[in-house]
Amino acid sequence: MSVATENIATHELTLPQELVLMFLNEETGYFHQVPGWNLNCAIIGALLAELLVRYRIDADGESLKVLDRTETGNLVLDPILARIADEPEEHTVEYWVERLVFRAPSIIELILERLVEQNVLDYHEGEFWTLARTSWQTEVYAKSRGSTAVEFVKTRVGKTIFDNEIPSLRDAIIICLLDTCDVLRFIFQLDDESEERIKLICRMSLIGRSVAEAVASNFAGGTLQRSVLAKSIPTVPLHKLLLNPHVRTGNIPAIFAELRKEYGPVFQLRPPFSEPLYFIGGPRVNQWVQRNGRQYLRARDYFADFEKVYGASGLIPAVDGADHFRLRKAMSPGYSRERLEAQLDEVYRNARTYMADWKVGDSYSARSLCRRMINAQISPLTVSIESQDIVDDLMAYKERGLCTHVARVLPKFMLYTPGMRRRAKVVDEVTNRVQRVHTPAQRAGRPRDLADDLLSLQASDPQFLPESNMPFMLSAPLLASMYLGDALSFAVYAMAAQPEMYARIQKEADALFGDGDPQGEDFTLEALDVTHRFLMEVMRMYPVVPMSIRNVMNTCVVEGFELPVGARIHIATTASHYLEDAFPEPFTFDIDRYTAPRNEHRSRAYAPYGLGTHTCLGTRLMERQLAINVLMIAHYFTLEVSPDKFKRKLTFSPFPSNKPSGKLKFVIAEQRRELSA
């Protein structure tokens, strides 16, 4: 095969990297939707083409030969080159595309990581990527590309197609691969003339054509692969579930871990008179959901009924694709750690005011104490109102709605009892309160909050964020803060039930708060060493949101099991928290899991904040806020667990989200110092 001469030595981006950039859809923060197999084949094709243009391999119709096995220094290319060079026989390009395609997902991950390191892409929590708005193009291309130095790959390809410019070898290959995947029409507005030109370009590039043909010949393989290999999904007899030792304590992740061990990563339950319920769980399932969930699963269906409860449509947990990414971007400043850190003094003041009522010897319901303590801070921080008087009703209504319309553990009419109808009214009360304090005069000089962001988005794009969604959107942070309140209950419980741990946290708390209140930069990993690992272990053993629900929108194979279109899937994200392989002795509270060399949290087995695109948007904010509350409680008070039976074993109230038993109490055993100190 002839290779056009081109100076590639200084080329900073490889063909697989450029292909990934071309596939990137900035509106969705991910790739243009290409079936997974096609994308994978195309990436392998680009990789082989890169080795071809670097003269490491050559290919004709018959076979692909290694010309030079010297490493290129590229982490993605070298293992593939070595794999081909080690093969005793020669094979065709088609053979290698098929052979290597299973490596494509991890190759894509490496490519994305590298592009982020090179400052070409920005990574956003939840598996989203966008182009970095920096000078990367100048830096990367100025060295090698003369007149095209500042051009971004899409512009170059566009010019080649529309301006009749002579394509460079690389651009021709990229165009061939994109054409083979049939995505050019999603990226550009094509007409007959440009389609003709694409065909011509593909004919001109021998390398591109040969690789693209090999890629195309592999596409069918993906579909066939799917159904040939699929195994049938085991059914868990209902009595097995009921006899599960953890049902009595209500420990949902531990129940799923047991079922996962006995029945494997995919199983179903068949309750009488209803559709089968599918469950998937385990470390590899988590990895799959994180990487591939967006292509096969969607959030809309399971949440649709619940949206109606609030008269809303298109709320963030229920949208997917470009609208979802746009909403996340719009909401993330309001849920950011930076906003919290900008108002730490107010957070400390509210926490102290709340604790001022605690009297030594008194005992309090753990749930209500912790939920209200967090609410006292989150409510002013995110929507600039007080809501202590209505938050119990707000939460009771939401929990009932989740039980009736999502988890379906209660019949729907239970949401319309007189008590619930009364509670429903507090949702509008939140909106009224927020609106009253969000007039221009009231907001002047105040730090921006989430409500400011949402109200201005609503005013500027009422179709995207309609008024009908505002009651839920404005009360959502108060509802979400209840999860944080429940996490605080678990944390205080774990501290109070383990006096040694309490003492270690108190030491850190005293160091941080002993000499005035800490500011953002004081919360270093060193200063929070024990508290940070303690909270990670709390979230492992007592995850507040143990699973997620989705519907299958495209047939998919998970761990060899085919999930049918339309099926409702329960993703037991935290089942692996109780699997010995991922977390040895999972029932032991052990904060040393999170230090090197163990680092047990550094795999997808650890997933307390969900997986994939809908990963908790409040993670960074709430991790810091949880730490602040645990430290402040430890600094000022010693709490004890009551009744005594809970010191030995905690029981849970798992629906609709996980929290300690309603009977758990905390007794104020000691006040260590004045609150004003």
Ligand code: HEM
């Ligand atoms: C310990 C407390 C919390 C836990 C364990 C938690 C966990 C989660 C999980 C697992 C999800 C994904 C649900 C799914 O996949 O369907 C989620 C979503 C979300 N969380 Fe949290 N959360 C907590 C607190 C908060 C707080 C305090 C906020 C904000 C103030 C918040 C904001 C959100 C938002 C906006 C989403 C939806 C994200 C999306 O759909 O893209 N969370 N959370």
